[in-house]
Amino acid sequence: MKNKQNxxxxxxxxxxxxxxxxxxxxxxxxxxxACAQIINPIHSIYWWRGKIEHDxxxxxxxxxxxxxxxxxxxxxxAVHPYEVPEFIVIPIQDGYTPYLSWxxxxxx
Numbered sequence: 001m002k003n004k005q006n007x008x009x010x011x012x013x014x015x016x017x018x019x020x021x022x023x024x025x026x027x028x029x030x031x032x033x034a035c036a037q038i039i040n041p042i043h044s045i046y047w048w049r050g051k052i053e054h055d056x057x058x059x060x061x062x063x064x065x066x067x068x069x070x071x072x073x074x075x076x077x078a079v080h081p082y083e084v085p086e087f088i089v090i091p092i093q094d095g096y097t098p099y100l101s102w103x104x105x106x107x108x
Contacts, residue, residue: 007066007091008064008066008091008103008104009066009069009089009090009092010061010062010063010064010089010092011033011062011064011088011090012059012060012062012090013059013060013062013076013080013085014044014057014058014085015058015059015060015085016058016081017040017056017058019081020040020058020060021038022079023079023080024036024037024060024062026075027060027062027064027075031106031107031108032062032064032068032071032107033063033064033072034063034102034105034107035062035103035106036061036063037060037061038058038059039058039059039061040058041056041057042056042058042059043055043057044056063092063103064103064107065104068107069089
């Protein structure tokens with residue numbers, strides 16, 4: 001991925017606490033993300049099937065490039081236990097150039 005035109009992104013995924021490391025490792029080991037950071041615990045409050053739910057979860061932050069988003073979604077579907085997993089992509093507008101280059105160099 002040594003392409004200066006990369007659009008760097010950060011993906012946010014919530015997971016069960018006990019599965020966060022396994023899920024994060026899947027993305028990094030497949031070279032779909034240069035880095036996965038796990039924030040644990042988080043307390044999620046959300047609507048699901050007509051009622052408010054409360055869960056302790058973990059949050060995974062992936063650093064990657066936009067051109068891998070579809071592969072990330074396919075992998076998410078294969079490795080995540082939720083029926084509707086959270087997957088949000090945020091463009092990285094700017095950053096430390098050597099760090100951004102490292103992201104691109106670490107991927108497929």
